[in-house]
Amino acid sequence: MDLSGPAYLVASVSFILTLQFLSSPKLARQGVLIGAFGMAVAVVGTLIRPEIVTYKWIVPGVLVGSVIGAAMAAWIPMTKMPERIALSHAFGGLAAALVGISEYVRHDPHHLSNVTVAALGLETFFGFLTFTGSLLAFGKLQGFITGAPITFPGLNALNIAAFVGSLLGLGLFVLHPEMANVFYGICVVGLVIGVTAVIPIGGADMPVVISLLNSYAGLSASATGFALDNNVLIIAGALDGTSGFILSMMMSKAMNRSFANVLFGAFGTGDSGPAPAAAGGGRVAQYSQGSVEDGVATLQAAQSIIVVPGYGLAVSQAQHAIRELGQILESGGAKVRYAIHPVAGRMPGHMNVLLAEADVPYDQLFDLDDINDDFAQTDVVLVVGANDVVNPAAKTNKGSPIYGMPVFNVELSKTVIVLKRSMNTGFSGLDNELFYLPNTMVVLGDAKKTLQAMKTELESRDD
Ligand code: NAP
Secondary structure: OOOHHHHHHHHHHHHHHHHHHHOOOOOHHHHHHHHHHHHHHHHHHHHOOOOOOOOOOHHHHHHHHHHHHHHHHHHOOHHHHHHHHHHHHHHHHHHHHHHHHHHHHHOOHHHOOHHHHHHHHHHHHHHHHHHHHHHHHHHHHHOOOOOOOOOOOOHHHHHHHHHHHHHHHHHHHHHOOOOHHHHHHHHHHHHHHHHHHHOOOOHHHHHHHHHHHHHHHHHHHHHHHHHHOOHHHHHHHHHHHHHHHHHHHHHHHHOOOOHHHHHHOOOOOOOOOOOOOOOOOOOOOOOOEOOHHHHHHHHHOOOEEEEEEOHHHHHHOOHHHHHHHHHHHHHOOOEEEEEEOOOOOOOOOHHHHHHHHOOOOHHHEEEHHHHHHHHHHOOEEEEEOOOHHHOOHHHHOOOOOOOOOOOOOHHHOOEEEEEEOOOOOOOOOOOOHHHHOOOEEEEEOOHHHHHHHHHHHHHHHHO
16 A cells, blocks of 8 residues: 555645744744654655665665764754755755656656656756755855855846746757757756856855745755656645745845845845945044943943844854843843844844744844834843844935845934944945944954853842
């Protein structure tokens, strides 16, 4: 009896539940477990299918893949998650494309239905595109390739022409599946577009690109499902494809950038760097630097505190340190809340994941819209390694590249304490006037070390 049908049903329901659970920080962990369970059921369901004639190649593959996957999960730090995801997509895309080629090779093309031929073409095209595109995204994020956009005149037109050409080639292949040259031509163009579509995009926009490539990998997997007549692949691929696409759109929206601007705009240098000299003939703006003791004195006197975490929190792994400091301040009578920006950090939900790991209570986390009106009535805002998401230029400077991006109104609070290592810029490479305002105190240093020193100082004052 073939039990793969019921197994696929259980797996598909698990995947849908996973997505539902992942939309709430409280249920996200359970969502991940349900997804892993669904994947295990789908794999076992496939391994017991009657078409499997030998496990000779499958068992070593499972062992090698499991060892590599477990090592990656154990050793890759949270800040490297976008890179890890890019690598996973690369190999997912490659697997789908190779399955497509093997299906084409092992069947007589004349006996394949039009749907199967179209699915094979789509699967290999998007699979190879995802493979090279994701490898390139990985290289840019990891610094193997410059994060700056690499572009030349006519590149966008070339990409569009190559894309349209592949679609025409696909149509020809469906009409004449025996034309192997057309099939392999589509594969090569897919490999090339993966490179040429990603090189003009700055390293800074790679998270959006990775999420879009995720969507291509999903499309490729779904097409594989049609080619292999495998329902769970069709469903999982479709869920993956659409969720990746929606995520890319949401990230672009939260950065106030159009999707087309991310893909074709060659935005950013990909690296943060020194702050440019402030406007006004190169005069460098003054900022007021405070010590750990100054920061603690201000925090101790505050009744209401909002913590704004950003990418620097992830870099310094300061999530436990901020939670511990927050708890002490709360026990001293202050109201402590955390403001989470949709694009703080380098991937969606980055801050939620880190703060959840440190057991910061969910009811202390507030989204932008829910907390932005409260800054004006807040005593102290503690900015922990955030920069762009607290840059007032996004509201006031029409010439700024981030103008229009929703940002926190932190400058309206009585005092702002900024923890960062230097006066360097963040992701967008833009200086931030917040750091130079009279109500802002900058405490320089690694965020985790500064927070730990603040905790020690606070405890010594309480003794
Ligand atoms: P950010 O603008 O990149 O700023 C990070 C700040 O952290 C920098 O000012 C840096 O200054 C500081 N920092 C780095 N390491 C630190 C450490 N060890 N200790 C203390 N401070 C440290 O970060 P953000 O405010 O979170 O903004 C995120 C940006 O990423 C936005 O522009 C967003 O559009 C973009 N983005 C986000 C996503 C997403 O999905 N989340 C996706 C794509 C793009 P120093 O070097 O001086 O310390």
